[in-house]
Amino acid sequence: MSAASTRRAETRQRILTAAAHLFRTHGVDGIGVDAIMREAGLTHGGFYLHFPSKEALAAEVSQTLLQNSAQRWEAISGGTDHHQALNQIVDNYLNSERVASGRSCALTTLCADVARRPQARQALDVPLRSMLQSLERCIGDTEASLSTLSLLVGAVVLARIADDHTLAEAFLDAARAAILQGNAAANDAEGSGGI
Amino acid sequence: MSAASTRRAETRQRILTAAAHLFRTHGVDGIGVDAIMREAGLTHGGFYLHFPSKEALAAEVSQTLLQNSAQRWEAISGGTDHHQALNQIVDNYLNSERVASGRSCALTTLCADVARRPQARQALDVPLRSMLQSLERCIGDTEASLSTLSLLVGAVVLARIADDHTLAEAFLDAARAAILQGNAAANDAEGSGGI
DNA sequence: TGTACATCAGTGAACGCGCGTTCACTGATGTAC
DNA sequence: TGTACATCAGTGAACGCGCGTTCACTGATGTAC
Numbered sequence: 001m002s003a004a005s006t007r008r009a010e011t012r013q014r015i016l017t018a019a020a021h022l023f024r025t026h027g028v029d030g031i032g033v034d035a036i037m038r039e040a041g042l043t044h045g046g047f048y049l050h051f052p053s054k055e056a057l058a059a060e061v062s063q064t065l066l067q068n069s070a071q072r073w074e075a076i077s078g079g080t081d082h083h084q085a086l087n088q089i090v091d092n093y094l095n096s097e098r099v100a101s102g103r104s105c106a107l108t109t110l111c112a113d114v115a116r117r118p119q120a121r122q123a124l125d126v127p128l129r130s131m132l133q134s135l136e137r138c139i140g141d142t143e144a145s146l147s148t149l150s151l152l153v154g155a156v157v158l159a160r161i162a163d164d165h166t167l168a169e170a171f172l173d174a175a176r177a178a179i180l181q182g183n184a185a186a187n188d189a190e191g192s193g194g195i
Numbered sequence: 196m197s198a199a200s201t202r203r204a205e206t207r208q209r210i211l212t213a214a215a216h217l218f219r220t221h222g223v224d225g226i227g228v229d230a231i232m233r234e235a236g237l238t239h240g241g242f243y244l245h246f247p248s249k250e251a252l253a254a255e256v257s258q259t260l261l262q263n264s265a266q267r268w269e270a271i272s273g274g275t276d277h278h279q280a281l282n283q284i285v286d287n288y289l290n291s292e293r294v295a296s297g298r299s300c301a302l303t304t305l306c307a308d309v310a311r312r313p314q315a316r317q318a319l320d321v322p323l324r325s326m327l328q329s330l331e332r333c334i335g336d337t338e339a340s341l342s343t344l345s346l347l348v349g350a351v352v353l354a355r356i357a358d359d360h361t362l363a364e365a366f367l368d369a370a371r372a373a374i375l376q377g378n379a380a381a382n383d384a385e386g387s388g389g390i
Numbered sequence: 391t392g393t394a395c396a397t398c399a400g401t402g403a404a405c406g407c408g409c410g411t412t413c414a415c416t417g418a419t420g421t422a423c
Numbered sequence: 424t425g426t427a428c429a430t431c432a433g434t435g436a437a438c439g440c441g442c443g444t445t446c447a448c449t450g451a452t453g454t455a456c
Contacts, residue, residue, distance in 0.1 A: 157310075
């Protein structure tokens with residue numbers, strides 16, 4: 001039983017991985033179950049042994065992708081150097097190679113698909129709040145963590161939309177500068193207030 | 196000829212309007228030519244008298260929607276009171292009713308569709324740069340206008356993704372506060388520097 | 391250790407359906423006389 | 424002003440195709456004796 005169920009879980013994972021890649025590249029409505037199963041090395045008929053529907057798969061893929069981000073942020077923000085943690089999160093998020101190759105955060109690659117799917121939106125609630133919490137741990141302010149996440153997401157979305165590579169980079173650079181400078185200013189204010 | 200060509204142009208416009216509504220609601224891949232033509236009060240066969248393909252329609256719809264935004268911003272930012280102009284742009288952009296009803300900026304409703312379509316991305320280049328120019332006229336700094344647009348776009352994208360209405364509003368409110376406070380700080384710095 | 395059977399992950403044909411696009415046709419409008 | 428004809432926007436059937444989902448079947452693996 002154990003060996004069989006392990007193999008089953010591995011197959012399921014292979015489908016999730018293939019779907020994550022193809023959904024991010026083509027959008028949920030831009031790719032079929034058939035293509036996903038082929039990328040996972042299977043035939044389409046077996047899909048329903050692992051997932052009740054394509055919609056359910058879309059929700060689970062979105063959730064899994066964002067959970068991964070959330071866990072990484074939690075690990076990074078767990079240390080003592082909050083400034084360095086924020087730096088690491090921001091640099092990783094705004095990395096232009098990741099953005100250009102379509103491996104940027106699920107919030108930016110699947111935003112439209114998720115916004116239209118109540119099931120997927122609900123599945124993202126927990127990891128999204130977790131990411132906000134990690135940011136808040138770094139920054140120390142709730143409102144600033146909300147606007148910082150917005151800035152990160154918006155910069156990547158715009159970099160993906162921008163037709164010109166230079167403009168795309170400019171969005172990423174401007175966001176990085178705004179976040180780090182904004183946070184430095186907040187630290188200064190806090191520092192001077194303390195003295 | 197004039198009356199006929201006017202009617203033709205009106206029909207074309209009706210298709211564009213219907214497509215804008217349905218693409219924003221369901222995504223480009225989530226709605227068919229048939230449904231668009233039905234919403235425009237026509238049958239699907241006539242579509243190709245007005246557009247060479249569905250892809251071309253998607254590009255033109257995206258461009259038209261963003262051109263409208265760009266023109267509004269240009270008009271608003273054309274006045275003398277830059278601070279009030281920025282206020283107006285931001286309040287209009289982050290309006291929670293617009294966001295909730297799916298009538299938010301095309302950059303946030305069609306972002307994924309556009310990012311995947313080179314033709315649409317190219318069509319958005321001019322209006323996107325125009326919006327940045329309008330922001331720069333209000334704010335007076337290139338980098339700040341890039342990060343301000345990112346903040347606006349990101350907040351709306353996240354508000355659309357957020358499953359909880361309270362969280363959605365929080366993203367919009369935090370972005371508004373960050374932009375207006377950031378701009379006030381920049382004005383202060385400029386003022387003190389001048390003296 | 392070897393055989394018989396049960397389980398069940400995976401296969402691939404088939405389902406009804408909607409897609410994007412084409413095309414022969416219709417019928418209202420505009421022009422020529 | 425009235426008639427004959429040309430134009431062309433719009434119709435709707437048809438094209439091949441891929442979609443999401445179902446299901447009878449296969450065949451490898453695991454269990455019982």
